[in-house]
Amino acid sequence: MSEWAVKCSGVTKTYKTGGQSTYALRGIDVAVRPGELMMLVGPSGCGKTTLISVIAGILDRDEGECTIFGEDFKAMRPGQRTKFRGLNIGFVFQQFNLLPTLTAAENVAVPLLINRENRGHAIRRAKEMLERVGLGEKVNSLPSRLSGGQQQRVAIARALVHRPRLVVCDEPTSALDHVTGERVMDLLKDVALEDGRVLVVVTHDQRIFKYGDRIAHMDDGRVTHVDAPEPANETMGGI
């Protein structure tokens, strides 16, 4: 098996609107090891969101190579791609994206239901996961009854409940205050990085940079440099 859980090289992506082309990714090289938390940071419009969309298989790249655990989304049929995502990827969204009419436990159970697990079993697993993120008392609460931090913890529980190998987080702390944001990152680091799981976190919140094992700095559709404090100076493709 590859040393890299996520490996992208020369990835380009262009959005065409009307007669105009916008170059979102201009040849991205980035790789993430199993058990690593990689942060993608940079100013708005630099291509972070496009890159995680490509990594998570919800957006097709134009050129280049990108494999997730050795699998290339582009080589899969749409159904296979959807199934692969459901089994292997967990998502934490900036706005949490919890279904407002489902309880916390039901929200957390959604990925298991997507993977066709029995509803009773899914709810049990969801409750266990909520216990792990410290929300054992809130299993029957609707999202509207939870604080922002609690909602993000529910979202984290939802991202992890089906034991995905890759967790993609889009600005997980931007809707939270500093203290809550740090708690959420502590939790992500404690709970998510088990069993060689990979975390890719998009953020421009400098306060949480310290949680990253490596930080890929992006600008204008390119990775400009990677801070790699641990382990030392491993990059690929010149970054």
Add this chain to the structure above:
Amino acid sequence: MNLVALKMLVGDRMKYFALIAGVAFASLLITQQASIFTGYALRTGAWIRETGYADLWVMDEQVEHTVDIKRMGDMTLSRVRGVEGVAWASPMYYGFLNVVLPDGSRQNFRIIGIDDATLSGAPPKMVEGQYSDLRRDRAVIMNHAANVMLDRFPAEARRYLRVGDRVSVNDNEVEIVGSYSAGPEFFWEPIFYTTYSRAIFMSPTERKNLQYILVKLREGEDARMVADRINALGGVRAMTGREFENQTMWWILVQTGILVNFGITIALGFVIGMLVAGQTFYTFILDNLRNFGALKAMGVGNGRIVMMMATQVVVVALLGYGIGVGLASLTGAAFSGVGLAFQMPWQIPAGGLVAVGGVCMVAGILSMMKVMRLEPGVVFR
């Protein structure tokens, strides 16, 4: 995931109720108006249906409907009796005459004269008196439910026309000797039944008096074939009761504009219901677009999205349809006592289900297309 879909649907109660209300409104309008239309349509042929003796009705070839008075010569009766396959044929007079009621008021009545000998063509059920009472001198029988009010009497003496009253038909005094029951009709003039000869005696002198000939077929004879033989006599047309009923119904529905008016109302109900339900459902989907995007990102394929949305559409359609048809039935029951022409045969709820199902399907498909085209990446924007 279907349970998740249902929870998404019922979670926003205002939108959920608006959706159900839109579909229920469409369903109510479609089924209620269709039922009233059917009620009117059935009333146009009620008299033919209730005169159930005849296998064939014979009339002047230009007659369009039951009260289209175009009479035949009396010789036609003998010619029809001579047609192969006819067991018997009896004459019927049908006309309008002015009647002076006991309080002095005047009103147009339909006078129906039936065969003196056999009394065939009489109404189906007597309430007071007997058919044979028609053989009494100057006897007529009236519809028990005609409710002819004698309102020129002083207030304390006002009452409905009743058995035992004497009235003047075209200056011929007659006595009401009995009453019969019959369902409501499209035409509103009250009816007096009497014998054929007495009806002609009371009517102004005309060369032709025979409006209808009621024909009974010999056993084993085919109605269509015998009708063709009668038609071959020339100048007449023979029809089964059902054919005559349909001809009358369509003539009245088309000529009075009832068909167009009710058709427009039903179509409007369909369109308004579709717009209300479609718009509400579409808004519901737009409001949930990010959630659907999140589900797609998390691994829900388009097939399952379609199933989820189909579940939502089916629940809304069935609930709305049930409420709408229920309300339509209640309306029909509530107003039946005041003469609402309301008939809901099974075809109307079935048709309503198809129409409402169509409305919801269109609304659902439009929304589904939106969700299916949705890029899951929308959740990252």
